[in-house]
Amino acid sequence: MADVRRVISILxxxxxxxxxxxxxxxxxxxxxIETLTVAPIPDSNRSRITIxxxxxxxxIEQITKQLHKLIPVYKVVEHEEMVEKEMVLAKFPIEENLAxxxxxxxxxxxxxxxxxxxxxxxxxxDEPCRVKHFLEATRRYNPLEIVxxxxxxxxx
Amino acid sequence: xxxxGARMVCEALIAEGVKTVFGYPGGAxxxxxxxxxxxxxxxxxxxxxxxxSVHAADGYARATGEVGVAMVTSGPGFTNAVTGLATAYMDSxxxxxxxxxxxxxxxxxxxxxxxxxxGISRPCTKHNYLVRELKELPRILKEAFHIxxxxxxxxxxxxxxxxxxxxxGEFNYPKDVNIPSYKPTTKGNNRQIEKAIEAILKSKKxxxxxxxxxxxxxxxxxxxxxxxxxxxxAVETLMARGVMGDSNPLLQGMLGMHGNYSSNMxxxxxxxxxxxxxxxxxxxxxxxxxxxxxxxxxHVDIDPANISKLVMVDYxxxxxxxxxxxxxxxxxxxxxxxxxxxxxxxxxxxxxxIHPLTxxxxxxxxxxxxxxxxxxxxxGKDAVITSDVGQHQMWSAQHYPxxxxxxxxxxxxxxxxxxxxxxxxxxxxxxxDKTVINFTGDGSILMNVQExxxxxxxxxxxxxxxxxxxxxxxxxxxxSFFYDNRFSETDLSYQPNFKALAEACGGLGYDVTTKEEFDxxxxxxxxxxxxxxxxxxxxxxxxxxxxxxxxGALYNMILADKEEKx
Numbered sequence: 001m002a003d004v005r006r007v008i009s010i011l012x013x014x015x016x017x018x019x020x021x022x023x024x025x026x027x028x029x030x031x032x033i034e035t036l037t038v039a040p041i042p043d044s045n046r047s048r049i050t051i052x053x054x055x056x057x058x059x060i061e062q063i064t065k066q067l068h069k070l071i072p073v074y075k076v077v078e079h080e081e082m083v084e085k086e087m088v089l090a091k092f093p094i095e096e097n098l099a100x101x102x103x104x105x106x107x108x109x110x111x112x113x114x115x116x117x118x119x120x121x122x123x124x125x126d127e128p129c130r131v132k133h134f135l136e137a138t139r140r141y142n143p144l145e146i147v148x149x150x151x152x153x154x155x156x
Numbered sequence: 157x158x159x160x161g162a163r164m165v166c167e168a169l170i171a172e173g174v175k176t177v178f179g180y181p182g183g184a185x186x187x188x189x190x191x192x193x194x195x196x197x198x199x200x201x202x203x204x205x206x207x208x209s210v211h212a213a214d215g216y217a218r219a220t221g222e223v224g225v226a227m228v229t230s231g232p233g234f235t236n237a238v239t240g241l242a243t244a245y246m247d248s249x250x251x252x253x254x255x256x257x258x259x260x261x262x263x264x265x266x267x268x269x270x271x272x273x274x275g276i277s278r279p280c281t282k283h284n285y286l287v288r289e290l291k292e293l294p295r296i297l298k299e300a301f302h303i304x305x306x307x308x309x310x311x312x313x314x315x316x317x318x319x320x321x322x323x324x325g326e327f328n329y330p331k332d333v334n335i336p337s338y339k340p341t342t343k344g345n346n347r348q349i350e351k352a353i354e355a356i357l358k359s360k361k362x363x364x365x366x367x368x369x370x371x372x373x374x375x376x377x378x379x380x381x382x383x384x385x386x387x388x389x390a391v392e393t394l395m396a397r398g399v400m401g402d403s404n405p406l407l408q409g410m411l412g413m414h415g416n417y418s419s420n421m422x423x424x425x426x427x428x429x430x431x432x433x434x435x436x437x438x439x440x441x442x443x444x445x446x447x448x449x450x451x452x453x454x455h456v457d458i459d460p461a462n463i464s465k466l467v468m469v470d471y472x473x474x475x476x477x478x479x480x481x482x483x484x485x486x487x488x489x490x491x492x493x494x495x496x497x498x499x500x501x502x503x504x505x506x507x508x509x510i511h512p513l514t515x516x517x518x519x520x521x522x523x524x525x526x527x528x529x530x531x532x533x534x535x536g537k538d539a540v541i542t543s544d545v546g547q548h549q550m551w552s553a554q555h556y557p558x559x560x561x562x563x564x565x566x567x568x569x570x571x572x573x574x575x576x577x578x579x580x581x582x583x584x585x586x587x588x589d590k591t592v593i594n595f596t597g598d599g600s601i602l603m604n605v606q607e608x609x610x611x612x613x614x615x616x617x618x619x620x621x622x623x624x625x626x627x628x629x630x631x632x633x634x635x636s637f638f639y640d641n642r643f644s645e646t647d648l649s650y651q652p653n654f655k656a657l658a659e660a661c662g663g664l665g666y667d668v669t670t671k672e673e674f675d676x677x678x679x680x681x682x683x684x685x686x687x688x689x690x691x692x693x694x695x696x697x698x699x700x701x702x703x704x705x706x707x708g709a710l711y712n713m714i715l716a717d718k719e720e721k722x
Contacts, residue, residue, distance in 0.1 A: 013337060017274055028279045048187070058464070065461035071283040071303060074337040 001056035008064065009078045010049040014040055014071035020117060021070050022049055023094045031055060031063050035150035046074065052151045058148050081156040087125045087149035088134065096141045108134040159262045161290050162187035162321040165254060168297040170197035171329045174220045174225050175214060176585050178209040182229025184256030187321035199674055201614055204606035206233050208578035210253060215579025217249050218565045220542055220586035221374060223304050229256045231269030239572060242280035244311040246569025247395060248372055250304040251311035259319040273315040282310030290325045302333040307340030308459040309372055340458060342484060344475030352454045353487045354415045359428035361500040362388050368395025369433015369457060371478055371561040378481040379432060387494035389504055391419040391435050395568045398558035400666055402460045408504055409513060412440040414550040417511035418504050420710040423448055431455040433477050436466040446709035458478050508560020511715055513554055524548060524623040524694045527674060531593060532557040534678065540583045542566065544576035544600030547629035550700040552595040574603025578620040589683060598624040598648050612662030619681050619688040622654060625696045633680035633699050658689035664692045
């Protein structure tokens with residue numbers, strides 16, 4: 001069976017060991033994690049973990065079922081219709097063409113986040129496939145460092 | 157009422173109806189042991205190794221259906237318990253294991269006997285807790301018992317820092333549990349159940365595939381009822397031995413790697429598998445693409461993750477087997493009769509006549525199968541049988557005439573050598589009126605042999621029958637079959653004097669080489685009612701047969717030894 005990419009949101013009790021339960025499940029059962037983000041849900045004692053994974057349909061089904069079995073997991077959503085965004089911070093040498101970098105970042109829903117004596121930091125927030133294009137485009141500006149935020153997603 | 161955390165632990169155990177706790181004290185759990193000293197609500201059994209404590213609690217749980225309880229200290233106490241947790245986890249056995257932990261302020265500092273118990277046990281428990289505040293303790297203990305025994309049962313660890321057991325607070329043991337994120341599905345989807353009934357009525361060759369879940373759900377009577385009502389043949393997994401009762405003509409036997417011919421052929425030829433609480437383990441299925449190749453599959457399981465995990469299922473039903481079976485029986489009662497599948501049964505009976513489960517008995521040397529069948533003749537349904545892991549385990553599963561569920565206790569999923577003896581202690585504590593026999597091997601018995609002392613001290617008279625071939629027999633068998641007789645590190649010719657060893661620890665020992673000696677040793681041991689080793693010298697090169705080589709199709713069985721074929 002061909003591998004498919006899936007974005008899975010997991011609503012969990014906000015307790016200290018919950019992330020290790022989730023990530024340990026993936027490691028222990030040999031499931032793949034491409035990105036993982038986690039943050040508390042406002043005004044609740046729950047957190048939302050968003051995981052991008054790849055696997056055959058059967059593996060994806062097992063992942064959601066196994067996640068459901070974890071006691072502190074309230075809900076597992078395997079997204080079909082969703083808005084998906086990822087954030088990237090990229091640091092460039094100040095010697096590069098700053099106008100180009102700014103234009104590039106703006107083209108991907110971002111801009112310049114910070115400028116220092118030796119570097120400029122660009123920020124973009126976009127769909128994962130567009131983020132990939134952005135990262136390809138940045139290469140010619142010799143980025144010093146790139147930080148990706150991982151995917152967050154919300155059901156439409 | 158105000159009390160310290162240690163007392164709360166004891167009060168909670170008493171409130172849960174716990175009669176026996178198996179454990180071993182140490183620094184971090186001392187506060188709790190101090191309260192154990194002061195109370196009379198439950199008995200504490202001091203095993204001589206923490207692994208044995210957890211196995212004993214496990215054996216107690218398997219024999220009685222109640223939650224088994226073990227208690228250990230932090231660090232090595234806990235790590236010794238891990239094999240016990242994993243064993244229970246793999247077989248879905250309800251346990252609550254309480255471990256001490258270093259004080260909260262020392263956690264994370266590599267304190268003396270500190271280890272991350274919650275981290276280590278996460279993959280081998282159903283759930284685990286590190287108690288961070290005294291006020292959480294009663295709720296956590298209540299939840300631990302609830303989680304252990306509901307849904308798909310399993311072991312739960314509660315790790316309690318030492319300062320929390322010393323701290324005083326108000327104790328109100330909760331009456332109810334409310335875990336919003338934990339609501340097991342028990343009832344089964346009615347539409348799916350209707351479809352399953354239609355499938356059974358349409359089928360010409362249905363087969364009940366019975367797993368350990370039936371035992372856990374206490375659904376044996378319902379399974380027997382459904383089988384009888386429709387004259388539906390049945391096969392049992394290793395974990396389900398006893399569910400149908402071996403005198404039941406519908407039972408083909410155990411299936412899988414060491415299943416008998418008619419069971420494996422039934423699975424290979426059936427057109428409808430009715431899987432009840434079984435999980436399509438690789439030791440059962442053999443080559444997956446050939447498993448039940450011609451069949452649609454109904455799968456009833458309380459754990460949705462078991463459904464379509466390995467084999468795609470046509471009629472998935474998530475629910476408690478007892479509840480689902482009651483609905484199926486109600487729905488099918490008027491539409492089915494016991495003559496319906498008689499052609500199919502004739503085929504299977506024929507298979508059983510061609511290749512019955514058998515062995516070559518001998519007058520020169522004791523055969524392990526004879527020993528097991530003999531115990532079956534002498535004790536039958538009055539015994540609880542535990543076993544260790546290896547050839548003797550398979551022979552016991554094949555040849556003992558099991559009569560009821562919970563009569564057969566063994567480590568199926570994890571395959572833990574050293575499980576048999578301590579689990580027998582637990583089983584005997586749970587069923588004091590039954591004779592408890594542990595079939596073991598000369599390899600396995602040494603893995604928890606220290607329990608001789610426990611058994612003697614507490615007068616727990618379990619009888620260990622050591623089927624002694626001076627080999628790690630199962631590994632030796634594989635070496636014979638698949639490694640060209642290179643017996644790498646499996647020759648156990650160097651042995652302790654088992655008779656003297658048992659006697660040194662206050663038990664009885666017998667060396668047995670003939671049938672007469674065996675009979676008199678067993679009779680004597682039962683009469684004297686003490687912990688016993690019966691060291692039985694058996695044929696060194698006896699193999700467990702039939703055998704489906706790992707990864708092979710179920711219908712490709714090695715049925716007899718090459719020598720015997722000649």
